[in-house]
Amino acid sequence: MTERDQRAAAFVREMIDRGVLTFGDFVLKSGRSSPYFFNLGAIADGAGLAVLGSAYAFETLALPTRPDVLFGPAYKGIPIATATAIALARDHGVEIGAAFNRKEVKDHGEGGLLVGASMAGRKVAIVDDVVTDGTAKREAFAMITEAGGEVVGVILALDRQEPAADGDQTAVRVLESIFNVPVRCVANLDDVVDYLGADPSQSGQWRRLSQYRRQIR
Structure with a gap:
């Protein structure tokens, strides 16, 4: 097992233990039926955010071009950007800014839609949970470009x-x-299926997800 595979397996285990990755019968935003559901919003404590930040930090450093700023689209991207910036500084000595958007324009105080590090003339990576139809990512790309930033990568928790x-x-x-x-x-x-397959107690879920994987390919 490669180092990347080990990190992915550890992440899958953490997501199951923390109730982020659950199994059952679900209907996704796309309308597709799925035997599993991934809800990063279930992470709501410091320890969970630390796990998340560490995982995203590795992926940030693996980008071909290192970003100057992490942009987390509201709402789920906000804690991801913050936790990742903390992990990069704490564990890797890498200082990267964090920014996010508001859903509504603030008309008092500092005002505007954007909060955090300036993106003008800087390289930016978008950090978010998953991708469905890509609408939210297109909106984030437009906001970054309008703010004068250059998108150099996107980092997600799970590729379905x-x-x-x-x-x-x-x-x-x-x-x-x-x-x-x-x-x-x-x-x-694939990482989820491999993790379940290595755990005899998860044999039922492994069979369901293996069948689902065959159906969608």
Whole structure:
């Protein structure tokens, strides 16, 4: 098992233990039925955010171009950007700014839609939980560009490895082609299936997800 595979397996275990990755019968935003659900919003304490920040920090450092700023789209991207910036400074000695947007324009105080580090003339990586149809990422890209920043990568927690609604390519590959930047994911569906397959107590879930993986490919 490679170092990357070890990190992915550890991340999957943490996400299961923390109730982020759950199994059952779900209908996704895309309308597709799924035997699992990934909700990063279930992480709501310091220890969980530390795990998240460490995982995203590794992926940030693996980008071909190191960003100056991490941009977390509201709302789930906000704690991701913050936790990742902390982990980079604490564990790697790398100082990277964090920024995010408001859903509504603030008309008093500092005002505006953007909060945090300036993105003008700087390289920016978008950090978020997952990608479905890519709408939120397109909006983030537009905000960064309008603020004078250059998007150099996108980092996500999980690649579901499912075809996008409008073709055979996965949503992540579509995102890469739209932005023309690398999209890195801490883990993917293959990692989840491999982790379940290595745990005899999860044999039932392993069979369900293995079948699901065959259906979507």
